[in-house]
Amino acid sequence: MKKCCTADQALVDQSATDHERQAVALTMCRLLSVEVRVEDEMFDLASCFALDDEMYLFDDVDVEHSGVKELIRHISSSTPDE
Numbered sequence: 655m656k657k658c659c660t661a662d663q664a665l666v667d668q669s670a671t672d673h674e675r676q677a678v679a680l681t682m683c684r685l686l687s688v689e690v691r692v693e694d695e696m697f698d699l700a701s702c703f704a705l706d707d708e709m710y711l712f713d714d715v716d717v718e719h720s721g722v723k724e725l726i727r728h729i730s731s732s733t734p735d736e
Contacts, residue, residue: 672734683726690719690726 701712
C-alpha cells in the first residue's frame with residue numbers, strides 16, 4: 655500500500671494523465687478490498703471467542719469497514735474527471 659501511495663504522489667507531482675491516476679486509484683481500491691476482507695475474516699473468527707464485554711470492538715470494526723467499502727465503491731465507479 656505504501657508503494658502505491660508513493661506512486662500516486664509521483665503521478666500528482668508530475669501532472670500525470672487522468673488515465674494514469676485512475677489506474678493507481680483502482681489499484682489502491684483492490685489493495686484496500688483485500689485488506690478489509692482479511693480483517694473481516696480475522697474478526698469474524700475472533701468474535702467467536704470474544705467475551706460479551708469485548709463485543710463493542712467488533713461493532714467498531716463493522717462501522718469502519720462499512721465506510722471503507724462505500725468509499726471503495728465510490729472511487730471504483732468514478733470516472734477520471736470526477
